[in-house]
Amino acid sequence: MTASPRPARIIPLRPVATTYGTTPRTAPDPAAAASGSANDPQCAVPPTPPPLSLYVHYPWCVRKCPYCDFNSHEHRTMVEVATDSESTTALETRYVDALITDIESALPDVWGRRVHSVFIGGGTPSLMSATAVDRLLTAVRTLLPLDPLAEITLEANPGTVESGRFRDYRAAGVNRLSIGVQSFDDRQLRRIGRIHGGDEARRAIDIALEHFERVNVDLMYALPEQRLEQALADLDTAIAAGVHHVSAYHLTLEPNTPFFHTPPPLPDPDHAADMQDAIEARLADAGFEHYETSAFARPGQQSRHNLNYWQFGDYLGIGAGAHGKLSRHDGIVREMRHKHPNRYLEGASRREFVQERKTVARADLPFEFMMNVLRLTGGVPLALFHARTGLTVDHLAAALREARDKRLIVIETDGSPGGDAVRPTELGRRFLNDLLALFLPTDSSPG
Ligand code: SF4
Numbered sequence: 225m226t227a228s229p230r231p232a233r234i235i236p237l238r239p240v241a242t243t244y245g246t247t248p249r250t251a252p253d254p255a256a257a258a259s260g261s262a263n264d265p266q267c268a269v270p271p272t273p274p275p276l277s278l279y280v281h282y283p284w285c286v287r288k289c290p291y292c293d294f295n296s297h298e299h300r301t302m303v304e305v306a307t308d309s310e311s312t313t314a315l316e317t318r319y320v321d322a323l324i325t326d327i328e329s330a331l332p333d334v335w336g337r338r339v340h341s342v343f344i345g346g347g348t349p350s351l352m353s354a355t356a357v358d359r360l361l362t363a364v365r366t367l368l369p370l371d372p373l374a375e376i377t378l379e380a381n382p383g384t385v386e387s388g389r390f391r392d393y394r395a396a397g398v399n400r401l402s403i404g405v406q407s408f409d410d411r412q413l414r415r416i417g418r419i420h421g422g423d424e425a426r427r428a429i430d431i432a433l434e435h436f437e438r439v440n441v442d443l444m445y446a447l448p449e450q451r452l453e454q455a456l457a458d459l460d461t462a463i464a465a466g467v468h469h470v471s472a473y474h475l476t477l478e479p480n481t482p483f484f485h486t487p488p489p490l491p492d493p494d495h496a497a498d499m500q501d502a503i504e505a506r507l508a509d510a511g512f513e514h515y516e517t518s519a520f521a522r523p524g525q526q527s528r529h530n531l532n533y534w535q536f537g538d539y540l541g542i543g544a545g546a547h548g549k550l551s552r553h554d555g556i557v558r559e560m561r562h563k564h565p566n567r568y569l570e571g572a573s574r575r576e577f578v579q580e581r582k583t584v585a586r587a588d589l590p591f592e593f594m595m596n597v598l599r600l601t602g603g604v605p606l607a608l609f610h611a612r613t614g615l616t617v618d619h620l621a622a623a624l625r626e627a628r629d630k631r632l633i634v635i636e637t638d639g640s641p642g643g644d645a646v647r648p649t650e651l652g653r654r655f656l657n658d659l660l661a662l663f664l665p666t667d668s669s670p671g
Contacts, residue, residue: 267555268586268614274537274551276334277341277529278364280323281543282349283565286383290417293478295545295563296347305566313353319565320356322572324363326542326561329575331367333550333557334540339368341375341529344398350380354392361397375528377402377440382428383420387435394435400527401432402440402471408461409454412447415488416475429465438525440469445503446496447475448488455499456506463510468525471518472503517599517656534596535604536612542577544568555583556613587665589613590620594663598633598656603647606635623662627652632659 285296302312310318342364344357357378364370377400378393390401407413408422420428432439441462445455462470474496477484491499504514512520516534519527533539541548545563549556559581562568571577584592593613597604606617624646627633632652637644652659 266585266587267583268589269553269555270551270612270614271610273337274535274612275340275532276337277343277532277537277539278327278339278368279529279539279541279543279546279548280342280344280349280360281541281546281561282319282344282346282352283544283568284351285346285348286351286381286419287417290482291475291478293481294347297565299351302565305569316353316356318569320360322569322577323360323542324367325572325575326577327363327367327540329577330540330542333552334368336369337538339364339370339374339540341532342370342377343529344376344378345402346379348381348384348404349378350384350389354389354396357393357398358396365397375400375438377527377529379404380428380432381420382425383418385424385428385431387431390431390435399436400438400440401436402442402469402527403428403432404442405429405458405462406442406444407447407458409458412450412454415448416444426461426465429462429467433466438468440471440527441465441467442471442473444473444475445499446491448490450491450499452495452499452502456502459503459506463507463512468522469527470507470512470520472500472507472520473518474500513601515601517601517653531600534600535608536593536596551612556589557581557583586613586615589615590623591660591663591665594620594623595660597646598648598652598659601647601653603633603645606644606646620663627659627662632662 281295283295283297284299284302286299288296288298302315305315342361344352344360349357361376376398378398379402380390381404393401403425405425405428406416406418408425410421413421413425429439429441443458443462445458447455459470459472475490477487477490490496504520507514507520512522513526514520515526516530519530521527538550539548540550541559541561544561544565545568546561548559548561550559551557559578561577562571562579567579568577590609593609597608606620609615609617609620624633624635628635631649632655633646633648635644635646648656648659
């Protein structure tokens with residue numbers, strides 16, 4: 225349950241409202257208009273298309289975890305979605321057929337663009353047969369110019385692991401596995417409603433390391449009544465197993481989840497912050513680079529797919545409820561596929577997959593860009609703002625000054641023209657929501 229174009233998890237310090245779709249409209253930027261941006265002066269277009277990734281959503285899980293607000297549905301509903309005479313295997317085939325048709329329908333929006341990474345997320349994609357994954361990836365290679373060295377990740381739940389299936393996923397082209405372990409502690413796993421125990425999690429990692437070049441483990445901390453040493457014990461188990469990447473998430477209470485309505489006894493915020501500090505220190509000692517808010521990698525083992533999100537790259541999102549972001553000739557577009565699997569499958573017969581599509585207003589781009597890139601511990605060159613949005617850095621200037629004055633960011637220069645880079649300070653990372661709020665559009669924002 226790591227990475228996908230789902231809303232990023234941000235340490236919940238102060239809620240930041242997204243103004244997507246509700247932005248005050250301001251005057252168009254004549255300079256951008258003159259440079260041949262979109263016809264609509266409210267929109268912006270990058271000078272060249274950013275790197276493109278593909279996200280594929282598999283929407284079913286064995287059982288719904290009580291903290292989870294992702295678009296995932298219990299496996300038994302898959303049986304209900306199947307027609308009277310249809311087996312779940314036939315339904316899997318129908319879903320893969322729909323995914324392939326979805327790619328075909330999206331081709332005009334990504335024509336000729338090379339795909340640098342693929343992420344099959346969910347839900348629990350490791351419920352898919354290797355045959356289905358093979359058919360999907362064969363279609364991806366046939367329909368899209370897939371980079372021969374593309375990173376291809378699949379998310380796996382330790383409760384669904386079979387050695388033979390992992391071997392066959394590898395043969396189908398998957399070269400990175402992301403395992404949703406969350407904890408190795410049986411008692412904790414039961415409390416947070418996971419379908420697996422600690423032994424299964426350890427076994428899943430061992431099998432994954434046999435078959436895949438790169439293995440990520442998702443862990444959660446600040447679990448019900450969790451003590452610091454228990455959180456560190458989970459981390460030590462993952463490090464000792466030899467995984468290449470760790471994603472460590474703070475358990476948060478998301479609206480519309482059972483945990484939100486009946487919260488378990490969670491550690492207080494100070495205790496949770498201590499855990500976060502200790503986790504960061506332990507991973508640094510073990511040689512992991514803390515490169516993103518929740519992501520830690522051994523040298524050279526970052527998730528290339530997720531890096532593309534955080535560098536405000538483009539992604540085509542297919543499958544039920546998948547989100548996409550695409551730079552087109554008429555602006556930067558965000559879209560979401562039909563959310564319910566039933567509706568998505570129904571739409572497939574009419575080649576109608578998209579539930580929502582919106583062009584991102586230029587006034588929203590500073591916030592949207594910063595919301596992604598400021599998650600990166602090392603920051604980004606400021607020139608990336610123009611490369612990804614087509615807007616000049618002037619659109620960030622006032623907020624950058626304020627953020628620097630508040631010691632939330634540093635701006636470094638290498639002396640070359642356009643060589644400035646921005647990165648969050650430790651304070652900025654800790655108060656990320658407050659930092660991001662500075663980039664929300666105001667009536668005085670440049671248009
Ligand atoms: S397995 Fe992952 S996606 Fe499925 S319900 Fe649990 S947390 Fe959500």
